[in-house]
Amino acid sequence: MAKPTKRKPLTKPAANADPAAFFTQEEADKIIALTHGPQSSANPAAVLEAFIKGGEPLVAGGYTVPSIGLGRYMLIEAIKSPVLEPGGWEKMNNTQFAELLFVCLQPEAVSRSLLAKGPEAFSAAVSEHADGVKLSALQELGAAIGIRLAQAFSTILAPSEKKTMTPATAPGAATASAGG
Amino acid sequence: MHEYGWSITEAMSTPLIQAFALYAAINARYGNEPKGPTYLDREIQAILKNRNDTAP
Numbered sequence: 234m235a236k237p238t239k240r241k242p243l244t245k246p247a248a249n250a251d252p253a254a255f256f257t258q259e260e261a262d263k264i265i266a267l268t269h270g271p272q273s274s275a276n277p278a279a280v281l282e283a284f285i286k287g288g289e290p291l292v293a294g295g296y297t298v299p300s301i302g303l304g305r306y307m308l309i310e311a312i313k314s315p316v317l318e319p320g321g322w323e324k325m326n327n328t329q330f331a332e333l334l335f336v337c338l339q340p341e342a343v344s345r346s347l348l349a350k351g352p353e354a355f356s357a358a359v360s361e362h363a364d365g366v367k368l369s370a371l372q373e374l375g376a377a378i379g380i381r382l383a384q385a386f387s388t389i390l391a392p393s394e395k396k397t398m399t400p401a402t403a404p405g406a407a408t409a410s411a412g413g
Numbered sequence: 414m415h416e417y418g419w420s421i422t423e424a425m426s427t428p429l430i431q432a433f434a435l436y437a438a439i440n441a442r443y444g445n446e447p448k449g450p451t452y453l454d455r456e457i458q459a460i461l462k463n464r465n466d467t468a469p
Contacts, residue, residue: 263460267453277452283430380426 293377294370296338301385304341311348312336312355316382322375328356330375331363337378338362 256264266272291298301309312332315321325333335358336344347355366374427435440447450458 257464260460260464264457267456267460277456279452279455280434283428283434383422383426 291377291380293373294367296374298337298374298377298381301337301381305336306385308336308341308344308348309333316378322379328359330371331359331366332356333378334366334374335359335362337381 299305309316312329314333314336315325315329316333332355339362343358344355347358434452437447437452
């Protein structure tokens with residue numbers, strides 16, 4: 234059997250230790266307010282930010298993909314993107330995908346002014362934009378646009394279809410997930 | 414996820430940061446030990462980190 238290790242004796246801080254070396258009073262007050270104060274039972278700030286701000290911005294292929302509102306959706310209709318019909322993603326060719334990327338990534342006002350100028354101006358701008366898009370990022374960008382389209386149509390204000398879990402139900406119970 | 418009635422598209426489009434918050438809440442509800450720093454620990458660390466950044 235190995236020799237029992239001796240524990241180091243606890244060192245007591247000196248009686249006249251400098252308290253400023255540890256925490257200042259404001260820091261201690263802030264931490265005590267977190268752990269014992271009125272905020273101790275509130276949701277942590279990080280969780281509130283995650284849910285209220287809608288989570289992280291969607292970044293794909295080096296671009297930030299903004300959410301799709303009515304204006305951007307009207308632009309997607311204006312360019313007659315195959316995305317709007319069922320099974321359109323498979324039928325899409327590269328030109329249509331480049332147009333969709335331009336409309337989804339550029340500000341709506343830019344797309345609208347180019348479309349108003351005419352198809353040549355719009356396709357020139359689309360080609361210029363497409364010059365900077367890496368081929369390896371195409372799949373990621375397509376997935377991001379798909380997510381934004383799905384989010385655009387998810388009904389937040391409609392009554393939730395999620396089943397509420399009763400506290401007495403065990404996690405593995407089959408009844409809780411029937412039809413879910 | 415089937416237990417809470419989420420569809421697959423709903424689950425896959427949840428931001429990760431929200432998924433981690435829900436995961437921590439589910440663990441706390443079942444009384445499991447939290448893995449890694451809790452949100453409280455992180456806020457305390459943020460206060461102390463700001464102290465170190467501004468210290469002369």
